[in-house]
Amino acid sequence: MPRPDPAEVFELSEEGQVRSPTHGQTHFASRYVDGSTIDWLREEAAERDRTNVQRSQFGVRGLLLPWFDASKMWFIVILTGLGIGLTGGWLDVLVKWLGDLREGHCSYGFFYNQVSCCSDVNSGEACDQWQTWGDFLVVESVLAQSLLHSFVYVSLAVAFALSAAVLVKSYAPYAFHTGIPEIKAILGGYVFTAFLSPWTLLIKALGLALAVASGLSLGKEGPLVHVSCCMAYFLSRFFKQFRNSEAQQRKLLAAAAAAGVSVAFGSPLGGVLFGLEELDTFANESEVMWRGFVASAVAAVALQWVNPFGTSKLVLFQVTSGSDTWRAFELIPWLTLAVIGGILGSLLIKLNVEIALYRRSSVLNEWPVLEVVGVSAITAAISYLVVFSRVQASELVANLFQECDANKIDYHGLCNPSAMWENVFLLVLTAAIKVLLTAWTFGMMIPAGIFLPTIAIGACLGRAVGLLTQGLHRAYPTAWIFLSCPPDPSVRCISPGFYAVIGASAMLGGVTRMTISLVVILFELTGALSHVLPIMISVMASKWIGDAFGKDGGIYAVWIAMRGYPWLPPVDFEDRGETGAHLMRAVERLVVIEDARNTIADLDTMLKDHDFHGFPVVHRHDFLGFVTRDKLRLAIAPLLLEESERSKRCVFSQHTSSNAEEQVDLSSLLEEAVLQLRKEVPKELVVSMFQKLNLRQIIFTTGGKLTGMVTKSDVVALLTCNFPHTASLSSGARRSWG
């Protein structure tokens, strides 16, 4: 594109924004339709021009305007952090109250949950203020009472799930699912405004609370990230600087996503690292990481201020490991857990994909709300029967992470050595049920995250392995493998609670395939700082196993591929000696505009026939530049109205100056600063340029002559060609992001 010198832009911007070429571009830029991808280079150029105009203002204005810009940005970042911190805190309170409502209510105030209702009662005493529904309705018989309890439990669960599904279906269809795949695509340049609308924000937050309270096998983590991004988007709409620039908006969204994770796990560092590793957004600019850092910290402070759990701690599942040391032989059960986690994680992904495909092709597609009702009824019934899953998943995880301690209540007899086999059986059963339920639930018409169920599955398995190892030690205390244990049997050698943490790490590694951010989240979640090494090792090993079993790149990458979003996975692509020539669409198969040959009417036909985002312009074979669809459409629209203009030839360069009255000069549309490569460049390098420079297309020329072109969609197709179900869930209308 032409780069006017700052002085010229300054003059133009004084005249009025519409006529300024710079601001004209910005104006076009915000006109992306849903389903397209933004042009990062163009956006960055527009932003650059805008700041240059500001800086070149004389005197105080030139100093104040950029400062004012930055302060608006920080205002949004901090307000989003505050907002998501408070929202997250209050959602926790709401969920706790709704969840407790399934069992009873507070006699002196309907809106108290069990803990706050009984806060005056000393521990050890019975809490009379909290009435179960049986007490309330004065049902005396034990049988009738338990029937009543199970009935209320299941029907309230179904009612919550039903309301969530109806809300989502009626008001904000994009508020379902986790939202992280979409956020990843949006941060990569995908345009999907409806996904971030205020309605989606409201319904997702409310629906999330209902869905979690219903006891379905889902978590709040992913949806909270979505809610946080909706907030930042909503706030950004108030400022022209962000309304006009999709690129600037996305930088805000990245910070908001970090804040969302920070609140979801009470893990401010984990939030920043999640943004770094999983969203792959901070790699480009340290400034963006910086904002994520601030948003994360602010969100965590706000959450700590709300203090939803009454512990004034950020650490959700405090691990109370008695000893800080671990022994080398424990690596055997831990690596076993890592292998199980890797395999089961791959399996869960595959199952989830199959169910999603089945849902799409079967009658379920027509009745999403009924599906939610059915699954929630089944989940509630099973949960009520299997003791470990009756409580909220977060409570289950907290209990499984606890070590046995004589001073504390023994959770469901987990610490009873004689009941070891029953416990192991129940834990494995719970894990198996949760795998099936999670694979089904993740993708239904309700807000649902996959982190917490995965942690719960892993914690069950980990605790089971821990109990088995402990049993082995109890049976053979003098075996050589246990030599490193302290000889005194009253000192604990094996901590099954910590095995549950390892199980959770392994399972998360297998499902999400994250590495370092997962480790940080886990140890901010558990406070198990001294055990960071085993956590690292299990995450590493399970990712390895998972990658060996399924080359899918984790649950989020799978969903992105299934929905067909234009997102470039940050994988290391390795070619086998191919060059750009093997990847590019050759010039013979390209739709090009020929300088001084095509008429206005030709261009109109071309625009109607092809939905490409832009077209190369050539003179004979020489490449002149690139014209984007939007600019071209806007430029020829007025000319099409007059019949005399339609047959005029379009000129993009100064090559041919004859017959001026039969020509229309469109040279101002031409973007000249496009990237050109020779087709001999290795394919690997082409792919990595798309990944690192956020390109939308690369033009191939040799000696100035156009030889071909590669677009982002070609690269996405190349990188997802191994996955069999690519775009199987996409709506079809979204295909034109080429």
Next chain:
Amino acid sequence: MPRPDPAEVFELSEEGQVRSPTHGQTHFASRYVDGSTIDWLREEAAERDRTNVQRSQFGVRGLLLPWFDASKMWFIVILTGLGIGLTGGWLDVLVKWLGDLREGHCSYGFFYNQVSCCSDVNSGEACDQWQTWGDFLVVESVLAQSLLHSFVYVSLAVAFALSAAVLVKSYAPYAFHTGIPEIKAILGGYVFTAFLSPWTLLIKALGLALAVASGLSLGKEGPLVHVSCCMAYFLSRFFKQFRNSEAQQRKLLAAAAAAGVSVAFGSPLGGVLFGLEELDTFANESEVMWRGFVASAVAAVALQWVNPFGTSKLVLFQVTSGSDTWRAFELIPWLTLAVIGGILGSLLIKLNVEIALYRRSSVLNEWPVLEVVGVSAITAAISYLVVFSRVQASELVANLFQECDANKIDYHGLCNPSAMWENVFLLVLTAAIKVLLTAWTFGMMIPAGIFLPTIAIGACLGRAVGLLTQGLHRAYPTAWIFLSCPPDPSVRCISPGFYAVIGASAMLGGVTRMTISLVVILFELTGALSHVLPIMISVMASKWIGDAFGKDGGIYAVWIAMRGYPWLPPVDFEDRGETGAHLMRAVERLVVIEDARNTIADLDTMLKDHDFHGFPVVHRHDFLGFVTRDKLRLAIAPLLLEESERSKRCVFSQHTSSNAEEQVDLSSLLEEAVLQLRKEVPKELVVSMFQKLNLRQIIFTTGGKLTGMVTKSDVVALLTCNFPHTASLSSGARRSWG
């Protein structure tokens, strides 16, 4: 470069490596001379060709060879991790023993340090086995004893420092300083083989132990990273795959650097993040981060196994904060500390730069060993006088991080409320002295890291502010600002030990300008997980202040600039509307080879006159490709010997085929797959392409005609133009990396 199809390469490689064009390239690639920069694209291409050859082997060989390659890589990564973990552990033991030797020795075994000598003695009892030098020489008089003690203390300190300096000066001049600036430059592509030699490894490790034990104001962190990289380099020399590829070597070095940090701070996560943020190496390939992750974990396991401090913990400076909560009013003293840290950090950098420049221009340049002796004598004398600096810096920091506790020994009366003003004065004095000594020491002819002294300075100031705040609370317990403190005066409200942690974070933020990796390192170092938010806030604020005061990017960036290494800082460069045309060297000022015009003799003259790394080849004005200096020199060397060949014209293309006998065909030397841009591309984009794609040059063409060229050195010069002392310490001979 030409990309032969795999089958052809396979045949050629069967014939013999020297004749294969692919391996020929690899061979050239390893011939970089010290002081040049590697060509990443060429290296990557060579590596790609090599793996393609392997994969295209038939049958089992095709499967086994790549697997074998990968296992060699993992072998080096794991062995380096083990090696640096063990080395780090044993260095700690050595340092402790040497340090204790300054005060006395163990009566029943000379090689025991004080702790292990007294390990049989119950706590509370006096340890008779440990004899001070006064006891040993049976000096009775108190005056004579203290004179003897101070004499032995100072003279042993000087002796240690002297040996370290002599070792470095005589055997491995590159073993001085921290090493991190050089590692950063090397990872960015700088070639500096002498820096990684086995001699450097040995001398740096030994010298480091002596330097630390001498009590000079320095730490072991940076040098350990250097030692770790030397190890990886040493191991990599045994495998042809790494010997031939500078790019592959660098990927190993990145993992080794992470392992070094992991051992230095006992912080495996911090190591990975340091690699990510400060060395900026993992951004390019997730595979490299993965290796860093493994190396870091292995190194930490090895260190824990050596268990140098007898605590079986990785956490070096365990914080024993009584309460997990902090109060909002504490943000005022903490932000004050952050401001002090930011300003003092900038000041320390500026002071260090001035001293380095003075050293270079003054007589000190001739007498580096004498300088070390002088500074170590002064340091030892001052340290002996000021009570807080008499112990090793690491012990001081550990003591300052401790909270006061009635059950524990009160370190130098820090917990005595009546001595508050004396303590504050002493702490501030210690900090001031340490600032001066550190600024002088960092850059002398001994191995020296800057992390630990910075932590010590910050901890002193932090503890002082903590004591003042505590004093204020004690004086006005009912003031409104302290309303959030518990009313019971026996419950501690303000924890001065944690203020020391905040002070250390702030100071580190100001000196290194790191963000997220610093936070992770600090909380792995202290275990203060519940206080991660205040640490984040203080690091953030002090980096902000530091950046506002000095736009230098931290101490390492300053040293890189002073030494003139070709390293691209990962800053966000913002142009003011300029394009590539403003940055490039225009074609009129380029040294180009003209196809079919220049003779062999011309080329020889050109090679002698200019030390550029390569030359563009043009036919009239059309750009044909790029020829690197190395290839050209090797190709024309045999031709220069025959007089008849010297006057032949060099042909690089098929344009001119007449007069075949008067021409030499050099077309095989031409690299055709070079990156070309139009000169209208924004400057910002050009800079970011250099930063992200590891380029060595970009050619600018318009319509196939050469218009200019930008090299890495142009971009480095652009990014460091704000720093006044660029290349002021470079040796001049290293300038030819253009």
